[in-house]
Amino acid sequence: MSEHAEHAAEHPGYGTFIRIWVILLILTGCLVGVSHLGQTAAVWGLLTLTPLKAGLVFYYFMHLKYEGPLLKIVVLVTLGTLLIFFALLFSDVAFR
Amino acid sequence: MSTHAATAQPSYLVDTGTRKGLVAWLTTTDHKRIGLLYLYSMMTFFFVAVGIGFVMRLVQLTTFQKLITAQTYNALFTVHGVIMIFLFVVPGLPAIFGNFFLPILIGAKDVSFPRLNLASWYFFMAGAILAVLSLFTGGGAPDTGWTFYAPFSLKTGTNVSLAVFAAFILGFSSMLTGINFITTIHRLRAPGMQWFRMPLMCWALYSTAWIQLLATPILAITLALVILERFFGIGIFDPAKGGDPLLYQHLFWIYSHPAVYIMILPAMGAISEILPTFAKRPIFGYKAIAFSSMSIAGVGSLVWAHHMFTSGMSGTALMLFSLLTMIVAVPSAIKVFNWVSTLYKGSIDFQPPLLFALTFIFLFCIGGLTGVMQGALAINVHIHDTYFIVGHFHYVMFGGTGMALFAALLYWFPKMWGKMYSKKAIYLSWFPMFIGFNMLYFGMMILGMMGMPRRYYVHLPQFHTMHVITTVGSWFLILGLLMFFGALLYAIFKGEKAEDNPWGGVTLEWTIPSPPPLENFEEIPTITRGPYHFEQEGK
Numbered sequence: 005m006s007e008h009a010e011h012a013a014e015h016p017g018y019g020t021f022i023r024i025w026v027i028l029l030i031l032t033g034c035l036v037g038v039s040h041l042g043q044t045a046a047v048w049g050l051l052t053l054t055p056l057k058a059g060l061v062f063y064y065f066m067h068l069k070y071e072g073p074l075l076k077i078v079v080l081v082t083l084g085t086l087l088i089f090f091a092l093l094f095s096d097v098a099f100r
Numbered sequence: 101m102s103t104h105a106a107t108a109q110p111s112y113l114v115d116t117g118t119r120k121g122l123v124a125w126l127t128t129t130d131h132k133r134i135g136l137l138y139l140y141s142m143m144t145f146f147f148v149a150v151g152i153g154f155v156m157r158l159v160q161l162t163t164f165q166k167l168i169t170a171q172t173y174n175a176l177f178t179v180h181g182v183i184m185i186f187l188f189v190v191p192g193l194p195a196i197f198g199n200f201f202l203p204i205l206i207g208a209k210d211v212s213f214p215r216l217n218l219a220s221w222y223f224f225m226a227g228a229i230l231a232v233l234s235l236f237t238g239g240g241a242p243d244t245g246w247t248f249y250a251p252f253s254l255k256t257g258t259n260v261s262l263a264v265f266a267a268f269i270l271g272f273s274s275m276l277t278g279i280n281f282i283t284t285i286h287r288l289r290a291p292g293m294q295w296f297r298m299p300l301m302c303w304a305l306y307s308t309a310w311i312q313l314l315a316t317p318i319l320a321i322t323l324a325l326v327i328l329e330r331f332f333g334i335g336i337f338d339p340a341k342g343g344d345p346l347l348y349q350h351l352f353w354i355y356s357h358p359a360v361y362i363m364i365l366p367a368m369g370a371i372s373e374i375l376p377t378f379a380k381r382p383i384f385g386y387k388a389i390a391f392s393s394m395s396i397a398g399v400g401s402l403v404w405a406h407h408m409f410t411s412g413m414s415g416t417a418l419m420l421f422s423l424l425t426m427i428v429a430v431p432s433a434i435k436v437f438n439w440v441s442t443l444y445k446g447s448i449d450f451q452p453p454l455l456f457a458l459t460f461i462f463l464f465c466i467g468g469l470t471g472v473m474q475g476a477l478a479i480n481v482h483i484h485d486t487y488f489i490v491g492h493f494h495y496v497m498f499g500g501t502g503m504a505l506f507a508a509l510l511y512w513f514p515k516m517w518g519k520m521y522s523k524k525a526i527y528l529s530w531f532p533m534f535i536g537f538n539m540l541y542f543g544m545m546i547l548g549m550m551g552m553p554r555r556y557y558v559h560l561p562q563f564h565t566m567h568v569i570t571t572v573g574s575w576f577l578i579l580g581l582l583m584f585f586g587a588l589l590y591a592i593f594k595g596e597k598a599e600d601n602p603w604g605g606v607t608l609e610w611t612i613p614s615p616p617p618l619e620n621f622e623e624i625p626t627i628t629r630g631p632y633h634f635e636q637e638g639k
Contacts, residue, residue: 099414
């Protein structure tokens with residue numbers, strides 16, 4: 005198999021992209037839905053669904069799925085750092 | 101480490117291209133010239149801010165209040181802070197000595213992105229010009245203090261938007277320099293220059309660059325939100341619209357506390373270069389110092405809310421951030437112990453750079469230990485927003501970063517200009533500087549303990565004696581500064597020619613001519629050992 009063909013085999017077809025797009029649309033609908041259920045539900049909905057959406061975009065549209073382990077680790081470390089910052093911020097906001 | 105004889109290349113101070121004079125300097129991509137561009141511009145800003153500080157102290161001698169109104173006083177302390185923090189202390193050592201010496205210390209010809217390096221300086225100057233413009237345009241000089249706290253910064257009619265935008269632009273300069281240094285250290289180390297063979301200044305610059313790169317965007321976004329809030333009233337920080345002013349404080353300090361380490365880490369790196377040279381022995385605990393730089397960068401990013409202990413944060417956050425603040429003292433203490441241990445049983449060669457390095461350690465210890473005091477919640481509540489805080493952070497910023505910058509300037513001066521200053525004049529300048537510094541800032545800490553709040557235009561009679569003492573101290577300090585820089589300026593123009601290695605240093609910069617040739621090295625050196633091997637040099 006040529007290098008080009010190998011590279012192409014690693015990548016998904018349009019079907020996958022369309023499926024991910026539909027999932028993203030459904031998640032956006034869910035976000036709009038939970039925003040009508042009160043502030044607490046809206047905040048938790050945002051905090052869980054938005055990272056999920058961003059994750060799908062990263063993983064498929066931005067090809068993180070097909071990258072080597074180093075780049076995946078870098079992204080995980082970044083996310084871990086962000087979570088630490090969130091946790092520290094919430095030590096104030098959640099208990100104020 | 102291989103040494104090199106004199107080179108056929110001309111000095112970097114000689115114009116070799118088609119452009120000559122000022123144009124050659126303003127379009128240079130040489131890291132050494134860019135370092136000097138930063139030095140000259142920053143020292144100009146520094147003396148402007150010193151002048152403002154001088155006037156602020158005069159206001160506390162109440163006879164001068166006829167000349168300065170309360171509103172002007174608010175503008176003065178804001179502008180003093182903005183200039184000192186954003187135009188001098190934060191960019192100071194990395195931009196000047198990082199630019200000049202990082203490539204030389206790792207055996208490279210230049211930084212990875214020389215044009216980006218020049219662009220960083222132009223961003224710096226653009227930000228500086230906007231900051232100055234904000235004083236004289238719109239509603240007048242900002243009166244918020246350098247922290248631009250919401251909601252006051254959203255409401256005041258003074259020219260906060262332009263000042264905030266200036267800080268935004270300055271942030272870009274900082275980030276671009278950070279990217280450049282990280283890439284340079286990763287990609288341009290000379291053959292054999294392994295990570296643990298790098299001089300400690302490089303470790304300090306490396307950890308600083310990561311903070312510059314990761315923390316500065318948070319400030320940039322926060323300041324952009326302030327501008328949006330002022331123009332469009334989007335309500336993120338405005339409590340009247342359901343916003344949270346404490347969120348502003350969190351976001352501001354998420355950058356601005358790590359910025360303290362951007363300020364102090366390169367200073368610590370410079371001290372780690374100076375001490376072995378004048379103790380004539382390898383640095384004690386090389387790896388401990390290198391790792392402590394990285395851990396200061398890491399843990400120091402998680403302690404920001406100790407600036408907010410009286411803001412109304414939750415009790416949980418208060419306890420958590422108090423604990424984390426105590427932890428960050430550990431890597432700082434590791435450095436101090438290692439520096440002192442380096443001097444122990446060393447063959448001390450007492451020269452001006454060592455005097456200022458020791459002054460740094462003494463003053464930084466006072467600044468650091470009073471910082472640990474404030475990390476304790478019970479004490480912090482009492483002294484928060486008093487003169488104690490002002491005294492403390494001047495011990496860290498000026499006694500720490502400032503003195504280290506002076507020490508570094510004295511240490512590398514012969515290399516940078518190829519001239520030697522009068523050591524006697526420098527020693528003479530030290531006395532008024534040291535005495536004035538402690539009268540001024542220790543006096544402020546006493547005032548704070550007595551209950552004098554910061555940023556007040558007037559004071560109660562019981563504080564007057566200490567205000568007079570601190571103000572007289574500021575005169576001594578300024579006298580010392582003028583003597584110090586006078587001696588250095590004289591040396592640039594009329595100083596005796598310096599030797600290539602006047603201090604007996606063993607790192608790479610001392611193996612090349614003074615001033616350095618255009619491309620630093622005749623041929624890229626091959627490194628075969630660590631940076632501080634004095635025994636092998638027979639010293």
